[in-house]
Amino acid sequence: MKILTAGDHFVTNGLLADALHDRLGAPFDHAELTLPWPHTPFGPVGEVQEASDAEDALIAALPGVRVAVTQMAPFTERALDAADALELLVCCRGGPVNVNLAAAAARGIAVVATPGRNATAAAEHTVALLLAAKRAVPRTHAGLAAGQWRSDLYAYGECGTELGGSTVGLIGYGAIGRKVARVLHAFDARVLVHDPYTDPADAGPHVELTGLDELLAQSTAVSLHARLTPETAGLVDAARIAAMPPGAVLVNTARGGLLDYPAAAAALVSGHLGAAGFDVFDSEPLAADSPLRSAPNVVMTPHLAGATRETAHRAARLSAEAVADHLAGRTPQGLVPAAAR
Structure with missing residues (x-):
């Protein structure tokens, strides 16, 4: 049985x-x-997103491969056409955005992701940005x-202001959001x-589920x-930023496309937003003329929330478990349902 590991310099081939x-x-x-x-x-490659531009090298490596494990390889329709024996593709990240899921399904290839691999890292980074923003750590350090x-x-x-006794709103409550809430x-x-x-019954005792407008108004x-x-x-556009209380703090460690960044920068300049912490952006790398570069009271990191060694080890371990389950005839955890492809 031939297994291809298409590792990188984070989730390395050695770890896999x-x-x-x-x-x-x-x-x-x-x-x-x-x-x-x-x-x-990374960037768009063909019709897929957030991938390394290595389509030709991947195509050359795929013939005879039954199982492929990767984080960043561009599994485009063109690449999948070269996968003459592929039956399982493990994408060791939260979602397989670098895979043409419809093309994989059409070829009978099972696709597995590893959601939660970076939940601890991203949750810790979120809280770090929140604390740094609330207490103006970058500004005071620079001074x-x-x-x-x-x-x-x-x-x-x-x-600054304290987290204790404050109201914090979380938009999204997956593996990362749940750890942040705790x-x-x-x-x-x-x-x-x-x-x-x-499901309200599954939310846990320490959070309150609410509508988006209510969350923005109270947090x-x-x-x-x-x-x-x-x-x-x-989702969080200029009107929703305006609906937040004056002086509120806004943090995004999820995806840049969720947020109107020019509106956020304008709100920081006007003082409506008291501070912000951003790890992801609508365009990456951050443009040289981005208004965020000169906005006050903002702490930024270059899409590093999930960057811990533990995340890399966890991604490799979860990927190996998925391969073992598939080869033993069990349904792997993280299998992407056919309906989603």
Whole structure:
């Protein structure tokens, strides 16, 4: 049996191979393809998104491969045409956006994702951005590094606010949102959640499910955790930012397409938003002329919320478990339903 691992410089071929050997036990024919991400940014390739531009190399590696495991390989229709023996494709990320799911389904190829692999990392990063934004950590650090001792920032009109006792709204309540909610509860925050796909009986005792308008009106901090779909694209627009309380904090570690960033930058400049923390953007890398670069009270990171070594190990382990389940005739966790393809 031939297995192709198309690793990169985060979820490496070494991690994938070690996990497969540990889980499968029996030897297998192993082929490798090393993708350039993250040293080279991902982007659209053909009809798929967030992929490494290595379509030709993938096509050359696919003949005879029964199982493929990857995070960033571009499984376009053209690539799948070359997959003459492929029966299982494991995409070791939360969603298989780099896979043409309809083309895979038409060829009878099972597709598996690994949702939750980076939930801990992304949740911790979300809370870090929220705290840094609320307490103006980037601004005060920059001042101190420049030789300023701003004790005047202790003034009532300048100092930050606490998570304890505040109301925080989470838009989206998947694996990451649930972990964020537990951390916020430990800070004694009130947590509101808007997610029309969450069963109230499964929400947990420490959150309150509510409508989006109610969440925005009541939350002094809002964090985005929804998937980007046609339904959620542009979900938090200028009008919804305006509906937030004056001085509120906005955080996005989910997907840039959920948020109107020019509107967010304008709200930061006007002071309607008190602060913001962003890890994802509507265009990546962040454009040189983005108004966010000069907006006040914003902390930004370059799409790194999921970037921990534990995430990489977890992605490899979950992928190997999916391969083992498939080969044993079991339904793998994370199997993408045919109806979604």
